[in-house]
Amino acid sequence: MKRRNRTTRKRARAVAGTVRKRRGVRQHGITLLIGTRKGAWIYRSDSSRRQWRVDGPHFLGHIANHLVLDPRDRRTLLLAARTGHLGPTVFRSTDLGKTWKEASHPPAFPKVAEGEKGRVVDHVFWLTPGHPSQPGVWYAGTSPQGLFRSENHGDSWEPVPGLNDHPQYRLWMGGEQDGTPDGPKLHSIIVDPRDPAHLYLGMSSGGVHESLNAGRDWRTLINGLEVVPGVDASNVAAHDPHCVRLCPNNPDRLYQQNHCGIYRIDRPSNEWTRIGKSMPTTVGDIGFPLVLHPRDPDTLWVFPMDGTDVWPRTSPGGKPAAYVTRNGGKTWKRLDFGLPHAQAWLTVKRQAMAGDQHDPVGLYFGTTSGDVWASRDEGAKWHCIARHLPHIYAVEVADLTA
Amino acid sequence: MKVWIPTPLRSYTRSAEVDADGATLAELLADLDRRYPGMRFRMIDEQDCLRRHMRIFINGEEVRELDAALAPNAEVHIVQALSGG
Numbered sequence: 001m002k003r004r005n006r007t008t009r010k011r012a013r014a015v016a017g018t019v020r021k022r023r024g025v026r027q028h029g030i031t032l033l034i035g036t037r038k039g040a041w042i043y044r045s046d047s048s049r050r051q052w053r054v055d056g057p058h059f060l061g062h063i064a065n066h067l068v069l070d071p072r073d074r075r076t077l078l079l080a081a082r083t084g085h086l087g088p089t090v091f092r093s094t095d096l097g098k099t100w101k102e103a104s105h106p107p108a109f110p111k112v113a114e115g116e117k118g119r120v121v122d123h124v125f126w127l128t129p130g131h132p133s134q135p136g137v138w139y140a141g142t143s144p145q146g147l148f149r150s151e152n153h154g155d156s157w158e159p160v161p162g163l164n165d166h167p168q169y170r171l172w173m174g175g176e177q178d179g180t181p182d183g184p185k186l187h188s189i190i191v192d193p194r195d196p197a198h199l200y201l202g203m204s205s206g207g208v209h210e211s212l213n214a215g216r217d218w219r220t221l222i223n224g225l226e227v228v229p230g231v232d233a234s235n236v237a238a239h240d241p242h243c244v245r246l247c248p249n250n251p252d253r254l255y256q257q258n259h260c261g262i263y264r265i266d267r268p269s270n271e272w273t274r275i276g277k278s279m280p281t282t283v284g285d286i287g288f289p290l291v292l293h294p295r296d297p298d299t300l301w302v303f304p305m306d307g308t309d310v311w312p313r314t315s316p317g318g319k320p321a322a323y324v325t326r327n328g329g330k331t332w333k334r335l336d337f338g339l340p341h342a343q344a345w346l347t348v349k350r351q352a353m354a355g356d357q358h359d360p361v362g363l364y365f366g367t368t369s370g371d372v373w374a375s376r377d378e379g380a381k382w383h384c385i386a387r388h389l390p391h392i393y394a395v396e397v398a399d400l401t402a
Numbered sequence: 403m404k405v406w407i408p409t410p411l412r413s414y415t416r417s418a419e420v421d422a423d424g425a426t427l428a429e430l431l432a433d434l435d436r437r438y439p440g441m442r443f444r445m446i447d448e449q450d451c452l453r454r455h456m457r458i459f460i461n462g463e464e465v466r467e468l469d470a471a472l473a474p475n476a477e478v479h480i481v482q483a484l485s486g487g
Contacts, residue, residue: 083410084455085408085410085453085455085456085482085483086410086411086444086445086453086456087443087444087445087446087447087453089440089443089444102440103440104439104440106440106443108443108447108448109448109449110448111448111449111450112449118448118449120447120448120449120451121447121448
């Protein structure tokens, strides 16, 4: 039995590719922030990341689209929520979820004149803390698509007119029918760690956009991205970036999981390169989430989904797996050890996969069927740490240590 | 006047029945929001329209216009409509 276990572990490590040895630094426990269709949960691990304690539900029955820690104070949580009956709002906790207070002015579009048709925020979809030099600043992305900013730790929110009232806005996001089934979403709001005025964001649909002046002006960043056959790639509304991430230790590099493949861009180039073509053809390079290595800009993980036929958005063939590249997308390896081998039709949403800062990196994903899976070794082995949660929308790692 | 509060909004009022004032529905909602901050936006969107799954009845009659007049002794019921699973 022992020999089999050793062989199994060895095989799993080989499948995962190179996993660096731990550096001997003290590793802290992990906190996972989980948003679901029916509330939010917080899972806390011991330092080995083997034992998990559950804290929740918080806001049972509320639609919790995103729960995010403020990395600048490591105490504040913001939760994007609504219910089936009640309008969208943001809740804030300054004690890691012990107590909560609602935003005094949640994200809302400006009221229009009598007789005009004004936009109404259906739900707050995405939350991004601002730059470390701007404590208290947060950004929110909504459905229908809007960008909002708070300067007081998420208590009150103002629209960012440079985007929301941009003359090309309607051209970017298309008509009322465009966007995801649950409404068009503004997501992947990224603040350049070197420059608080340099922002990126993704619009589903509507492409990737960049601002160099804190959101006053925007330019489109879609060169090299493919669109569905028969559609003009110069039409910004045809572009559907599912998830965009910026490399923590190389802010000139971004990766993107798109409706039409996986891409990389190395700034100052404005051209995306499709790196998903080297994925196995039976799996394809369609999916939603994308997780970057905290220290290695050549390493990222994706969780492919079936984008063929009627777009089931489930694990291809009912065999779930993450895939990792350790060379910027030249080659990919399948990571499915510990995951079900058949008849497992998992769906993982764009916010529902995350990585921690440990070495080796811990990976976590939540499924729409309510399970949370974890790996302590960069995807070499997976184990389920939570079952029977509601439909999972978001999984974030809260780094509570300096 | 008396206002009956549905369960989704009782995290604000802590009560199924509250007192509030106003000569119109708009004024009543503004008064409710003063007493229970944040409550109005959960019911009424930024374009001053009743949200899709909320209903308001005045003396048993459904009302959707915020300028609807209210008598001092009106009975107001805020009701949650069906919103699916």
